[in-house]
Amino acid sequence: MAAGNTHRPRSDRRRAEIVRAALEVIAERGYRGASLAAVAERVGLTQQGLLHHFPTKEALLVAVLEDRDQWDAAIPRRDWRLELLTSLVEYNAMRRGIVQTFSALLGEAVTEDHPAAPYFTRRYADVREDLAALLRAEFGDRLPSGLTPERAAPLLVAVLDGLQYQWLLDPDSVDMAAAFQDFLVLLGE
Amino acid sequence: MAAGNTHRPRSDRRRAEIVRAALEVIAERGYRGASLAAVAERVGLTQQGLLHHFPTKEALLVAVLEDRDQWDAAIPRRDWRLELLTSLVEYNAMRRGIVQTFSALLGEAVTEDHPAAPYFTRRYADVREDLAALLRAEFGDRLPSGLTPERAAPLLVAVLDGLQYQWLLDPDSVDMAAAFQDFLVLLGE
Incomplete structure (x- = not known):
């Protein structure tokens, strides 16, 4: 959305946005209740568009966990x-x-x-x-x-x-x- | 199957048979791979017949775990x-x-x-x-x-x-x- 404010490629920024949205959805509904459709809706993508970045729900969850590790690595x-x-x-x-x-x-x-x-x-x-x-x-x-x-x-x-x-x-x-x-x-x- | 060799009601014996079969299927295929259909087949029931005893896969798994507790309780x-x-x-x-x-x-x-x-x-x-x-x-x-x-x-x-x-x-x-x-x-x- 905020194009041009960083040198990261557009697809990397989009990925980060999706991971953040997935974390929110999971926090609200738990793992079982979270759906790819809900995550896609939150970032304004179709489910097909989301699948382009993350082919499965598990792949998206692994990305969420790897993102979590990044915070830990901050220390x-x-x-x-x-x-x-x-x-x-x-x-x-x-x-x-x-x-x-x-x-x-x-x-x-x-x-x-x-x-x-x-x-x-x-x-x-x-x-x-x-x-x-x-x-x-x-x-x-x-x-x-x-x-x-x-x-x-x-x-x-x-x-x-x-x-x-x-x-x-x-x-x-x-x-x-x-x-x-x-x-x-x-x-x- | 072996009717008459015990005073337990027939449906209790059938339940025990199903739980044993479920344990076998899970041991072979893991939890995710286990299906109610495979368990039903092993005890010679239709899936509908199995659902009469255990309405969901989770209910059957809980029965397997409770059965496991029985072994522990033997000591x-x-x-x-x-x-x-x-x-x-x-x-x-x-x-x-x-x-x-x-x-x-x-x-x-x-x-x-x-x-x-x-x-x-x-x-x-x-x-x-x-x-x-x-x-x-x-x-x-x-x-x-x-x-x-x-x-x-x-x-x-x-x-x-x-x-x-x-x-x-x-x-x-x-x-x-x-x-x-x-x-x-x-x-x-």
Whole structure:
């Protein structure tokens, strides 16, 4: 729409617009309720026009998640601390729609031949590596329990994911941020 | 089929047969690949006949999961120990289809108004309570870290679930049983 205000090609700008609209639609209606038609309407495209940019609903969702990763990447890895993860959990507790989208798509992605599986497999390998580096910066080569950062990292990831499911199902019974603090106690913080 | 060999009503036996068939179909094709038609065919019913017992694919899946809970319930709660959980994780690592089914359905269940949500919400509340009792039997009212059993239980559940997703996505990189052992080290075993 705002042609000429950037050197990015027009199709890149259009893609970014579609991804933003998809995020809005998902936040309002959840993953299952979101339709390509609703996203197309929001950006003033026909459904056919949208399919030119994103051939499937899953492809559009993966783009939304990759866009989400861009925000996370805004904080350089060397500045990651356990406190930052605590803030992230608190922030997630305020954006149920996004957490829901992410959790639902992760659930789908573990089924056979799902188009989002390569994204999640790669992402989890990266996240485990980043969190191992974070734990090493915090604790050195051994945590107080004797675990190496590389062995504690998958547990940290598992707790972050697992708590989200329990919280989404039962937000009154599960305080995600408090439970994550408890896990940091186990880690030796 | 085998009429007269039990006092259970015929429709109960038929239901059990359908649930067993559904489990087989899911193990072979995954959750997304499983169709009501395939299940109906396996038990010699028309799809209409199957719908009489289970009105939706989700309802059939919930029945499969409730059936799975029956197996778990075969071990009385007072005999639960952390070693038993370790064995369960090892057992799960040998039945990818079931773990996949469970993980995919949990992912769907956290979306708005999903028919499996009440099942999972109730199940997680029960599991947290059972695991708190197990931790109390093992450690008393405080774990070595100072956490109460009630505060450690959601973390134990989160680790069990979260590791399954990482393992399903990347079985060569994530050793679910070894990682669970590491978590027991954090708990103070």
